[in-house]
Amino acid sequence: MGTRWQDHRSRRVLRAMERDARRTDGPAGPERRRSPALPVLGLAAVVAALAFALGARGVGVDLPAGLGELFHQRVYVEVDGEALAVPRPAPASGRLLPEVPVTTGGTYAFLRQDADGAPVGYDPCRPVRWVLRTTGMPDGGEQLVEQAVAEVSAATGLQLEYAGTTDEAPDVDRAIIQPDRYGTDWAPVLVAWATSEEVPALVGDVAGIGGSAAVPGADGAGQWLAAGRLVLDSEDLGAMIAAGQGDSARAIIMHELGHVVGLDHVNSVTELMNPMMSGILDFGPGDRAGLALVGQVDCQ
Numbered sequence: 001m002g003t004r005w006q007d008h009r010s011r012r013v014l015r016a017m018e019r020d021a022r023r024t025d026g027p028a029g030p031e032r033r034r035s036p037a038l039p040v041l042g043l044a045a046v047v048a049a050l051a052f053a054l055g056a057r058g059v060g061v062d063l064p065a066g067l068g069e070l071f072h073q074r075v076y077v078e079v080d081g082e083a084l085a086v087p088r089p090a091p092a093s094g095r096l097l098p099e100v101p102v103t104t105g106g107t108y109a110f111l112r113q114d115a116d117g118a119p120v121g122y123d124p125c126r127p128v129r130w131v132l133r134t135t136g137m138p139d140g141g142e143q144l145v146e147q148a149v150a151e152v153s154a155a156t157g158l159q160l161e162y163a164g165t166t167d168e169a170p171d172v173d174r175a176i177i178q179p180d181r182y183g184t185d186w187a188p189v190l191v192a193w194a195t196s197e198e199v200p201a202l203v204g205d206v207a208g209i210g211g212s213a214a215v216p217g218a219d220g221a222g223q224w225l226a227a228g229r230l231v232l233d234s235e236d237l238g239a240m241i242a243a244g245q246g247d248s249a250r251a252i253i254m255h256e257l258g259h260v261v262g263l264d265h266v267n268s269v270t271e272l273m274n275p276m277m278s279g280i281l282d283f284g285p286g287d288r289a290g291l292a293l294v295g296q297v298d299c300q
């Protein structure tokens with residue numbers, strides 16, 4: 001039993017997924033020995049940015065105000081072999097929530113960084129919409145998800161906005177834009193409960209999976225996270241909740257949400273982003289510093 005990693009990649013689908021190995025200490029079992037953490041395989045989203053210039057050059061008419069915007073250069077990403085237009089973000093006039101200052105010191109790591117070493121995160125000027133698949137959700141599970149979301153929102157300064165329930169299954173090859181289900185914008189963060197029968201990546205002591213895709217801005221500049229996914233092992237977490245260990249289940253959800261907003265694993269045993277579950281039930285000082293920083297990225 002140890003930390004296992006599987007790097008899911010596909011040239012066909014733009015996505016990023018972390019398979020997360022977390023030891024699920026049995027509700028009644030003794031504390032198991034911590035296995036050494038293995039090196040982290042950060043997942044680089046395969047962003048095939050094919051910059052098609054749909055410029056207004058050559059258009060010999062005066063465009064009404066606002067229409068010219070439609071002809072600005074767009075960026076396309078290749079999804080399932082087709083060029084997919086990167087969504088334009090909704091208008092924004094600044095951060096939705098105040099920046100969270102870094103007031104703690106500790107170990108943290110980012111799943112993705114730009115060339116300057118700055119973290120790639122969700123756009124803090126727009127809500128990070130999330131949807132919940134309730135299939136298989138254990139009693140008390142929704143409340144723990146809501147609490148974990150609130151913790152991550154407070155720690156990042158990102159506005160995580162509940163957008164309702166969904167019937168989307170947590171497929172490995174999640175499409176990052178699903179027009180029929182969510183419209184033409186990036187798909188919202190999917191929070192799903194599943195068994196290891198439905199999601200084999202959850203087999204054994206894997207309690208959750210979390211991650212987001214990294215996508216370019218609509219004009220091709222910059223990079224942000226989008227279309228995150230979080231899959232929770234309904235059996236492992238359900239057993240914890242039933243055994244009165246809801247705090248542990250919530251800690252797992254917070255850990256996975258940490259991945260969704262851009263944090264990577266660290267080896268420090270005092271941080272919740274350690275890949276192995278231990279007695280840590282809340283974000284540690286390094287986690288909080290990292291969460292504040294992923295919430296401070298520029299707006300699109």
Ligand SMILES: [Zn+2]
Binds near residue numbers: 020256
């Ligand atoms: Zn993890």
